[in-house]
Amino acid sequence: MKKLFIRTYGCQMNVYDSTRIADVLAPLGYRPTDDAGDADMILLNTCHIREKAAEKLFSDLGRLRSLKAAREGMILAVAGCVAQAEGAEILRRAPYVDLVVGPQTYHRLPEMVAKLARGAGSLIDTEFPVEPKFDFLPDSATRSGVSAFLSVQEGCDKFCTFCVVPYTRGAEFSRPRDAILAEARRLIENGARELTLLGQNVNAYHGAPGGLGRLMRDLAALPGLLRLRYTTSHPLDMDDDLIAAHGDVPALMPFLHLPVQSGSDRVLDAMNRRHGVDDYRRIVDKLRDARPDIALSSDFIVGFPGESDADFAATLDLVREIGFAQAYSFKYSPRPGTPASSLNDQVPDDVKSERLQILQALIEDGHRAFNRDCLGRVMPVLFERSGRYPGQLVGRSPYLQGVHASAPARAIGTIMPVRITRIDTNSMAGEIETAEVTA
Ligand code: SAH
Ligand code: SF4
Ligand code: F3S
Numbered sequence: 001m002k003k004l005f006i007r008t009y010g011c012q013m014n015v016y017d018s019t020r021i022a023d024v025l026a027p028l029g030y031r032p033t034d035d036a037g038d039a040d041m042i043l044l045n046t047c048h049i050r051e052k053a054a055e056k057l058f059s060d061l062g063r064l065r066s067l068k069a070a071r072e073g074m075i076l077a078v079a080g081c082v083a084q085a086e087g088a089e090i091l092r093r094a095p096y097v098d099l100v101v102g103p104q105t106y107h108r109l110p111e112m113v114a115k116l117a118r119g120a121g122s123l124i125d126t127e128f129p130v131e132p133k134f135d136f137l138p139d140s141a142t143r144s145g146v147s148a149f150l151s152v153q154e155g156c157d158k159f160c161t162f163c164v165v166p167y168t169r170g171a172e173f174s175r176p177r178d179a180i181l182a183e184a185r186r187l188i189e190n191g192a193r194e195l196t197l198l199g200q201n202v203n204a205y206h207g208a209p210g211g212l213g214r215l216m217r218d219l220a221a222l223p224g225l226l227r228l229r230y231t232t233s234h235p236l237d238m239d240d241d242l243i244a245a246h247g248d249v250p251a252l253m254p255f256l257h258l259p260v261q262s263g264s265d266r267v268l269d270a271m272n273r274r275h276g277v278d279d280y281r282r283i284v285d286k287l288r289d290a291r292p293d294i295a296l297s298s299d300f301i302v303g304f305p306g307e308s309d310a311d312f313a314a315t316l317d318l319v320r321e322i323g324f325a326q327a328y329s330f331k332y333s334p335r336p337g338t339p340a341s342s343l344n345d346q347v348p349d350d351v352k353s354e355r356l357q358i359l360q361a362l363i364e365d366g367h368r369a370f371n372r373d374c375l376g377r378v379m380p381v382l383f384e385r386s387g388r389y390p391g392q393l394v395g396r397s398p399y400l401q402g403v404h405a406s407a408p409a410r411a412i413g414t415i416m417p418v419r420i421t422r423i424d425t426n427s428m429a430g431e432i433e434t435a436e437v438t439a
Helices: 012-028 051-070 081-093 106-117 165-169 177-189 211-220 240-248 265-270 277-290 309-322 349-372
Strands: 002-008 030-032 041-046 075-080 099-101 123-125 147-151 194-198 227-231 255-257 295-302 326-331 378-386 392-396 402-406 415-423 428-432
Touching (some): 012 030, 012 041, 012 106, 012 194, 051 081, 081 123, 177 194, 194 211, 295 349, 402 415
Parallel strands (some): 194 227, 255 295, 295 326
C-alpha cells in the first residue's frame, strides 16, 4: 500500500476534485494520509483566482522539496488551476516537481504515474481533452460524509474581465442527468444526506431539459436525501423555474450564494457581468417571494480598475439594502491574461485595502445581525459528526451555521429541531426540542 497526501486550495470544486483524484489513484494502491512526511505521493490541488493564492504554491513547493529529497521515490504532483495556467512555469521554477496535471485531465494520472515508474522525467498534461474526464473516473468507493459535494457542471463561458476561471477550467460543460443521479445514489448509499451541487456556473447547467431546476426536483425525489444546495450561481442564469424550485422543493435549502461583485452598474459593465444592479434586485425579490425565509450570500470585489468612491459607496448601499446573511469580499487582483489586468486606471493598493476594510466591517455587521436573529428560534439541524465533548454532536442549520447540541450518536445523518440558545463567533449552540429522532 502507498500513501497519498493531497492538499487542496481554492474553491469547493477543487475539494470535490481532490476526492475524485483519490478515487482515481486508489486502484494503484494509494490510500489517503494526513501526514505529508509519510507520503509516497504529495499532490497540491491549486487555485489561481488571486495572486496570493498562486504565489502560495511556490512557497509550499520550496518547503516540500527537502521532504522529497529525504524520501526516495516520492512523487510530487501539482494539479488544479495553477497547473493549468502555469504548467511550464512550474516545471521551470520547480524542476523537482514530477507531475503537472490540469483540472480536466486528472483521470490520466494513473497513466502518468506508470510512465514515471518506467523512468520518464517530469510530465505535464494540461490539455482540454474532447472526452470529458467524468467518463473515466471510477465509482467512488470511499464512505461519504453526511454532507457531500457533487460536480454537475464545469467551466465558464462568461469571461468576466477580472477572472481566470474560463482559462483554467475551460468551456462550460454539463454532466448528463443520469450520471449525476447515479453518483447521487452512490453518495447516499455511502452515507450522504445532503448534496451540494457544484459548478463554476452551476445554474447554467444544461445537461438535461429543464436545466438545474428540473435536476433539483429529480434529486429531491431520491430516497434518503434530506437536503440540497448548489453553488456557485450567476445572476444571469437564475431562471424562473429554478427560482420556483426554491418555493416548491422542500429539500432545497433557503440559503443561496449569488455573487453580485459590485453595487455599481458602471463597474458591473466594465466587469462584463452582463447584468445591472436592478436585475440583481429583481432576482432577489423573486427569490424572496418564492421562499420568504431565503437568506443570501455574495462575493464582492473592491478596487476593480476605475472604481470610484461613488461606485464603492453604491456597493455599500446595496449591501445595506439586500441584507446579506454572509458575504466574501476581495481586493481586485490583476490576473495575467485577463482583460482587466491591462486597464490603465488601476486602483492603488492602499485605497483597495481601505475599501475592503470598510466593506468587511459592514458585511460582518449584517452577518452578526443575521445570527442574532436566530437566537431563541427552533431550527432544523442536520447532524454531521460528534463534537469535541462526550454526548455532543455538530450539525448545520439550513443557513450553514454550525450548531452544537447534546444528542445521541444515532442522530448523525438525521435532522432534528434545535432551539438556539447561544451564538458564538463561529458557531451556535442549542438544545434538541423533542426526543424524537426524525429522518
Ligand atoms: N463563478 C463564480 C465565481 C468564481 S471565483 C461567479 O461568477 O460568481 C470566486 C470569487 O472570487 C468571485 O466571485 C470573485 O468575487 C472573486 N474573484 C475572481 N477573480 C478575482 C480577481 N481577479 N481579484 C479578486 N477577486 C476575484
Ligand atoms: Fe469567473 Fe465570471 Fe465565470 Fe464566475 S462567471 S467563473 S467570475 S468568469
Ligand atoms: Fe481557484 Fe480554480 Fe476554483 S482558480 S477558485 S480552484 S476554479
